Amino acid sequence: MxxxxxxxxxxxxxxxxxxxxxxxxxxxxxxxxxxxxxxxSAVQALYYGNVVGGETEHQLHTGPQAASVxxxxxxxxxxxxxxxxxxxxxxxxxxxxxAAGVSDVVMVGGAERVLNVTTAESTEYFAxxxxxxxEQRLGLTFPGVFALIARAHMQKHGTTExxxxxxxxxxxxxxxxxxxxxxxxxxxxxxxxxxAYVADPLKIFDCCPFSDGGAALVxxxxxxxxxxxxxxxxxxxxxxSDWMLLGDKRDLSRVPATERAAAAAYRQAGLGPDDxxxxxxxxxxxxxxxxxxxxxxxxxPGAGGRAAEEGRTSLGGEIPVNPSGGLKAKGHxxxxxxxxxxxxxxxxxxxxxxxxxxxxxxxxxxHTLGGxxxxxxxxxxxxx
Amino acid sequence: xxxxxxxxxxxxxxxxxxxxxxxxxxxxxxxAIPPRELCPTCHARAWQPQSLAGDGTIASYTVIRVAPRSxxxxxxxxxxxxxxxxxxxxxxxxxxxxxxxxxxxxPVRFRPLVxxxxxxxxxxxx
Ligand SMILES: [Zn+2]
Numbered sequence: 052m053x054x055x056x057x058x059x060x061x062x063x064x065x066x067x068x069x070x071x072x073x074x075x076x077x078x079x080x081x082x083x084x085x086x087x088x089x090x091x092s093a094v095q096a097l098y099y100g101n102v103v104g105g106e107t108e109h110q111l112h113t114g115p116q117a118a119s120v121x122x123x124x125x126x127x128x129x130x131x132x133x134x135x136x137x138x139x140x141x142x143x144x145x146x147x148x149x150a151a152g153v154s155d156v157v158m159v160g161g162a163e164r165v166l167n168v169t170t171a172e173s174t175e176y177f178a179x180x181x182x183x184x185x186e187q188r189l190g191l192t193f194p195g196v197f198a199l200i201a202r203a204h205m206q207k208h209g210t211t212e213x214x215x216x217x218x219x220x221x222x223x224x225x226x227x228x229x230x231x232x233x234x235x236x237x238x239x240x241x242x243x244x245x246x247a248y249v250a251d252p253l254k255i256f257d258c259c260p261f262s263d264g265g266a267a268l269v270x271x272x273x274x275x276x277x278x279x280x281x282x283x284x285x286x287x288x289x290x291x292s293d294w295m296l297l298g299d300k301r302d303l304s305r306v307p308a309t310e311r312a313a314a315a316a317y318r319q320a321g322l323g324p325d326d327x328x329x330x331x332x333x334x335x336x337x338x339x340x341x342x343x344x345x346x347x348x349x350x351x352p353g354a355g356g357r358a359a360e361e362g363r364t365s366l367g368g369e370i371p372v373n374p375s376g377g378l379k380a381k382g383h384x385x386x387x388x389x390x391x392x393x394x395x396x397x398x399x400x401x402x403x404x405x406x407x408x409x410x411x412x413x414x415x416x417x418h419t420l421g422g423x424x425x426x427x428x429x430x431x432x433x434x435x
Numbered sequence: 436x437x438x439x440x441x442x443x444x445x446x447x448x449x450x451x452x453x454x455x456x457x458x459x460x461x462x463x464x465x466x467a468i469p470p471r472e473l474c475p476t477c478h479a480r481a482w483q484p485q486s487l488a489g490d491g492t493i494a495s496y497t498v499i500r501v502a503p504r505s506x507x508x509x510x511x512x513x514x515x516x517x518x519x520x521x522x523x524x525x526x527x528x529x530x531x532x533x534x535x536x537x538x539x540x541x542p543v544r545f546r547p548l549v550x551x552x553x554x555x556x557x558x559x560x561x
Contacts, residue, residue: 175503184443188555189514189528190506198497199516206539251498297516298524303495
């Protein structure tokens with residue numbers, strides 16, 4: 052298998068946009084090509100994440116649409132859909148295609164547009180990632196899934212609402228340093244704790260926002276990447292799944308797909324949690340970050356809430372988590388999220404993250420979760 | 436070709452009639468909530484329906500206050516993962532239990548929930 056590197060990244064500002072998701076992707080993709088310093092003609096394939104385009108934009112077949120709007124209409128392209136992990140799944144496919152010698156340069160991207168519909172509508176569309184008959188009929192929502200996880204974690208480990216609030220405060224503090232973030236404003240523990248319940252025990256400030264945005268990456272084989280100024284190497288990339296129905300999950304306080312994907316990615320890279328300097332995890336809800344930091348092996352099961360409260364996951368702490376602001380503050384345009392997390396880690400490993408730079412970061416990890424925790428992807432990155 | 440032990444449609448027709456049913460693997464005894472083609476434990480393809488008593492305890496719960504469009508008129512409402520005494524667990528809507536009194540470990544009992552002529556799983560007081 053050949054080594055694969057990320058040689059270009061591009062991300063739009065996240066938040067409200069009066070543009071289609073294809074336009075948002077194309078802006079990010081053109082920026083990624085400029086960043087890579089290679090012409091569009093070098094791109095041999097496009098793998099693309101988009102989730103609710105059918106519902107919010109009446110748009111399927113988003114792969115070739117994205118390629119056309121970018122201006123590379125003839126490359127092979129496929130849309131990946133693994134709920135919120137879609138563009139991370141697209142990324143893993145591109146890595147395997149280059150590693151196998153099929154292509155030398157592949158573009159990966161994703162985009163989403165949801166702020167053109169109401170919260171009740173987007174809440175409904177996001178719930179499509181749960182089982183239609185068994186769970187949607189009961190009115191289960193995305194925050195509801197993570198509220199069930201939060202309640203189980205609180206019962207088993209004594210995790211508190213204040214510990215979850217500490218994750219939100221930390222990610223807003225980081226997001227305030229990121230000019231692309233949807234929210235660039237600090238918040239307090241009191242603000243989080245006094246905000247209205249969305250699905251008890253999760254409050255509005257425990258939840259990431261609905262967002263529009265796009266992200267793109269240029270991946271290349273080692274031979275191409277060696278000519279690039281600062282290639283960031285893909286050291287491992289793994290996917291795992293879990294039961295679809297919540298009732299079939301044995302222990303709601305854990306996310307087994309995270310643990311399985313992490314074990315496989317660490318094995319590929321020959322690394323463990325102690326070797327990682329900077330992390331972007333899927334904090335769609337504050338409890339999701341806590342459970343992710345446990346599943347990835349940074350803390351023992353049950354210790355993630357206390358670790359967040361003690362500042363161990365802050366910039367300057369022992370393992371900085373979500374220096375970008377995470378989904379919570381940076382925003383969560385679901386089809387773009389996996390690619391945007393990778394863009395942040397690449398920026399960190401190049402040492403180009405400005406005021407949110409993790410000093411001397413050499414190894415980074417991204418973790419993206421799909422919907423009801425039934426999909427997780429974990430990838431590991433390193434610089435020369 | 437093997438006839439399924441119970442289809443999703445048949446399962447919810449039974450729910451409407453007040454019955455909760457699971458499937459049991461004829462080979463290893465594994466109990467599961469349908470639909471399932473292969474046993475996840477032994478990969479056999481032979482299931483028998485098995486009635487469940489409907490008694491269980493709350494494994495986790497939440498009160499949903501921001502609802503999807505199609506359930507907006509029902510909010511706030513509680514859903515819970517309930518572990519049935521036979522060992523399988525399912526998500527259900529909480530019915531006729533004050534939202535403030537819900538707790539993990541609380542005993543509950545299955546009852547059919549019919550909204551807009553669609554049957555789904557409800558749990559009320561034990
Ligand atoms: Zn079996």
